[in-house]
Amino acid sequence: MTNVFVTVDQVETPARFIDVRFNLMDNNEGRTQYEKEHVAGAVYFDLEKDLSDMSKQAGRHPMPEKEQLIELFEHVGLHLADRIYIYDQGGAPFAPRAWWMLKYAGFENVSIVNGGFEALKNAGYATTSNKESFDRSSITPNWQxxxxxxxxxxxxxxxxxxxxxxxxxxxxxxxxxxxxxxxxxxxxxxxxxxxxxxxxxxxxxxxxxxxxxxxxxxxxxxxxxxxxxxxxxxxxxxxxxxxxxxxxxxxxxxxxxxxxxxxxxxxx
CATH class of the missing domain: 3.40.250.10 (Rhodanese-like domain)
Known part of the structure; x- marks a missing residue:
């Protein structure tokens, strides 16, 4: 069973990275940080645009429909068997939110990087401001x-x-x-x-x-x-x-x- 949390020295490659940095007081800050610098190959999931359906009347960060989650995962080319690491700014709730969403869809090999973006950067992981692009995937989620x-x-x-x-x-x-x-x-x-x-x-x-x-x-x-x-x-x-x-x-x-x-x- 994959650990929920890993330290930077436990990260295994090849892997997919998901950046979910966010600020509840400034909902543009996370994406701005990502566009400025992120782990090379990391895609960005936005708490309010991707991991919530803000058009719903079901609380302040409503659950997206399953079809919305499938589109999110397929758009960035994820496969259920991928080794996936999620990071935020560290010690924040955003990586856990994304982790839960992925587990809900049936991704099994997914972990949160404790220490967040700075820990990965300080450990020598390459960073970039480049726009990341992956071939679209097709998945059949195993909803939990x-x-x-x-x-x-x-x-x-x-x-x-x-x-x-x-x-x-x-x-x-x-x-x-x-x-x-x-x-x-x-x-x-x-x-x-x-x-x-x-x-x-x-x-x-x-x-x-x-x-x-x-x-x-x-x-x-x-x-x-x-x-x-x-x-x-x-x-x-x-x-x-x-x-x-x-x-x-x-x-x-x-x-x-x-x-x-x-x-x-x-x-x-």
């Missing part, structure tokens, strides 16, 4: 529905119809409903526990922590969510790195949940 949770699946958990832990990846003050800078309603999904994703961030690396393993039993299903499905992705990937078998991502997350169902505040 068991890693995806929608709003109704989460509702069943809150009602006790399904047994799973809901894990809220946002800061504790947002979880408790004391401060909400982005969504119109403050609080969390009922029954959810809180574990801020920043707790698995160590500089430009994402790491498994004892605190996370203590907070989440290994023998239970876990459904992770955040505000829009982006910052829950690091928790998802770190849980998988730690050996948790049954983990799902609620891509719509809290911003999708509040469009239909009630919330809770304070501590569960």
């Amino acid at each position: 529905q068991d890693i995806y949770a929608d709003r109704e699946y989460v509702k069943a958990i809150t009602e006790g119809a399904k047994e799973a832990i809901l894990l809220d990846a946002r800061a504790a003050i947002r979880y408790r409903g004391e401060h909400e800078p982005l969504d119109p309603v403050a609080g969390h999904i009922p029954t959810a526990k809180n574990f801020d994703w920043e707790q698995v961030k160590d500089g430009t690396h994402l790491v498994v922590t004892d605190e996370l393993k203590q907070a989440v039993p290994t023998d239970q299903e876990v459904v992770v969510y955040c505000g829009s499905g982006v910052t829950a992705s690091p928790l998802y990937t770190v849980l998988k790195e730690a050996g948790y078998d049954h983990v799902k991502l609620y891509v719509g997350s809290y911003s999708d949940w509040i469009t239909k169902y009630p919330i809770a505040t304070g501590e569960e």
Whole structure:
């Protein structure tokens, strides 16, 4: 089984690289950085243009349709058997979001480069500003529905119809409903526990922590969510790195949940 995270010295070639640098406060910054300098051969996936369907009303970073993902992967010439390495600026949620999307489509040999772009550059990987071009591919995805949770699946958990832990990846003050800078309603999904994703961030690396393993039993299903499905992705990937078998991502997350169902505040 391929490790979720690799260090630069564990990168094997030949390989395909995907650059997903992004800034939630400036949605042009990542592409600008890519066009200025990227690992030679790397293609760019944009969080909002490629890894979300911003035309949908299903949270702030909605799940693309399967047909959109197929087009994205085929356009840049990816094959399911490719060895693929994803990087962002390091210690960010964007490589985990892309990793989850690729795993959802059935790509098996895909890893996140801990340390991000600078680690690859400092290790001597060639960089360029050239526009990358690959022959179009044709793939038949092996969709992994068991890693995806929608709003109704989460509702069943809150009602006790399904047994799973809901894990809220946002800061504790947002979880408790004391401060909400982005969504119109403050609080969390009922029954959810809180574990801020920043707790698995160590500089430009994402790491498994004892605190996370203590907070989440290994023998239970876990459904992770955040505000829009982006910052829950690091928790998802770190849980998988730690050996948790049954983990799902609620891509719509809290911003999708509040469009239909009630919330809770304070501590569960």
